[in-house]
Amino acid sequence: MIILPIILSGGAGTRLWPLSRSLYPKQFLKLVPNDERSLLQATLSRLPEEEGFAAPMVICNNDHRFLVAESAAEFGVRTSEIILEPVGRNTAPAIAVAAFAALATDPDAILVVMPSDHVITSETGFRAAIAKAVEVAADGRLVLFGITPDRPHTGYGYIRKGAPLETGEGAFTVDQFTEKPDADTAESYLADGNYFWNSGIFVLHARTFLDELSRLQPDIVEAAKAAFENAHKDLDFLRLDEESFAASPGISVDHAVMEHTDRAAVLPIDVGWSDVGSWSSLAELGESDEAGNVVAGFAAHPNQAVLHDTRNCYVYSTRSLVSAIGLEDVVIVETPDALLVTDKSRAQDVGQIVERLKRTDGRHHEQHLRNHRPWGFFEQLNLGSRFQVKLLHIKPGGTLSMQMHHHRSEHWIVVRGTARVTVGTDEKFVHENESIYITATQWHRLSNPGKVPVEIIEVQIGTYLGEDDIIREDDIYNRQPSETK
Structure with a gap:
């Protein structure tokens, strides 16, 4: 048995x-x-x-x-x-x-x-x-x-x-x-x-x-x-x-x-x-200070949560210093692209905010600025009307699909590791502090043949910068056309 x-x-x-x-x-x-x-x-x-x-x-x-x-x-x-x-x-x-x-x-x-x-x-x-x-x-x-x-x-x-x-x-x-x-x-x-x-x-x-x-x-x-x-x-x-x-x-x-x-x-x-079913239940797992406050995430680092005359609150941040004055029984959660503030007694109702976002917002209910992929992740650093800047993190052995974009060009600057880049039928290694430019409609592929992660700053320029502007020819992860990047 x-x-x-x-x-x-x-x-x-x-x-x-x-x-x-x-x-x-x-x-x-x-x-x-x-x-x-x-x-x-x-x-x-x-x-x-x-x-x-x-x-x-x-x-x-x-x-x-x-x-x-x-x-x-x-x-x-x-x-x-x-x-x-x-x-x-x-x-x-x-x-x-x-x-x-x-x-x-x-x-x-x-x-x-x-x-x-x-x-x-x-x-x-x-x-x-x-x-x-x-x-x-x-x-x-x-x-x-x-x-x-x-x-x-x-x-x-x-x-x-x-x-x-x-x-x-x-x-x-x-x-x-x-x-x-x-x-x-x-x-x-x-x-x-x-x-x-x-x-x-x-x-x-x-x-x-x-x-x-x-x-x-x-x-x-x-x-x-x-x-x-x-x-x-x-x-x-x-x-x-x-x-x-x-x-x-x-x-x-x-x-x-x-x-x-x-x-x-x-x-x-x-x-x-x-069941960690809400922010208030997560607060119960943490260690509180003398005022009953619980801080977690980046906020738990020294001097990253400054709480004055604040009691029984839960504070979580991913990268920002959080300060609060005169609050009681409040939940504060910071991420790079969204901020939540709620009374602890209403923490179970956060799902209602998500339902509203599903109807009115294209992304915030679904994805962070950091998007995880089987080859690693990419993170949006800046977005303008005709340009976008990303950080690409390719784990050892990771390989992006052979792909092409109709509406954008890409400029890659390697800031860590050594990348293997294929453009059309040409293949080359691009080392730290080197760059390569890929025009719209060029077939290209990026991979990490090494034992340490490769990190690249990607600058996209074009009339349309959506993730669905990808045509795949080959993908080692067998992803469907609807699964971008």
Whole structure:
């Protein structure tokens, strides 16, 4: 019997805007104090192979596939599979696909389903809880971890425990699921002592889960099975069949199965869990000063947050000094192209700002000034009516596509490393403090053959400077025409 970690990495993290954007969401950010891992990297390493677990399987969308692969490689974690969802269909279809993939390897596979963006401070305690949950799952139960509440939180769903189970110490049947309650109801749940926060972390026997899903939502099982059986490999990724997967209803595993099955079980745990669902919850992870303020990011460096007569605030900056006077219970978040200021009690509403930006703004909800690519990243430094200046960072071995632009020329100045540049049929090495000019309509390619990153200042001049002015002839990353650069 294998115990297979399944990591769901499809979220956009809108409530942590402006740091989290749809093309670089919170699971790829390093948000936990004194932890050099991103949230995804922490999740990938939470159940290691040396502790008897199988290599984790990640399910993500197409836009994030290279970020997931790079996150695993950077931290030295081997993945069993990175499965690409062609469209979002919520958690029930994703877990169904994972179950079919697991059963192809082991008919008795146990799935540990985890979101990619949660914090667990006691990983040894979490692994001990997994051992108990596996015993319960092997006995035919669908196990959900409940978090022992320490306050009347209105942003979480709750689970009311029922009778204790004979199998698995501390596990219970599920008496009731409740959506996010109002403040008075949450207070009563805390006082009751039988309610737990819904963590969204499951331990499931793959076959038992599919049997229950078939009984309750057969359309999901049919679509997931077809999507998996008709999937195809693309480099190191497994692409689900788009037509089959799109036919599935979009529904969460709670609504599809857990709220309707008599096999649900809850195992209460206290392992330092947080879903990092808002800036106020992230503030709870930091260390506060004598006035109750928490500063993080660049602001945590000496003298980069100057707070006067300010109490119980959270300040995060990426590169700017932040000063505040006379504030209380406020969140301030600075990025190079966006600033958020909100009352702490309204931090859950940041997603509403993102929804407005989706309707009125072409970029700020989606992308930072720094755009990540499989070859590295580029960062916009300046933009005018007919010119744009960027920093290109090409990692060792990184290669841009062979490409051409109709509307712009490019001037490259190498400021670090040595670049290999192809223009038409000519190839040359361009060293630090050297430059090369590429006219519009010239085919060209840039790569880094060395062992240190190459950095280039790119000056674009032309009538149109959009990222969609790229015609590709060859790309080692098999990107689609819609995926620019």
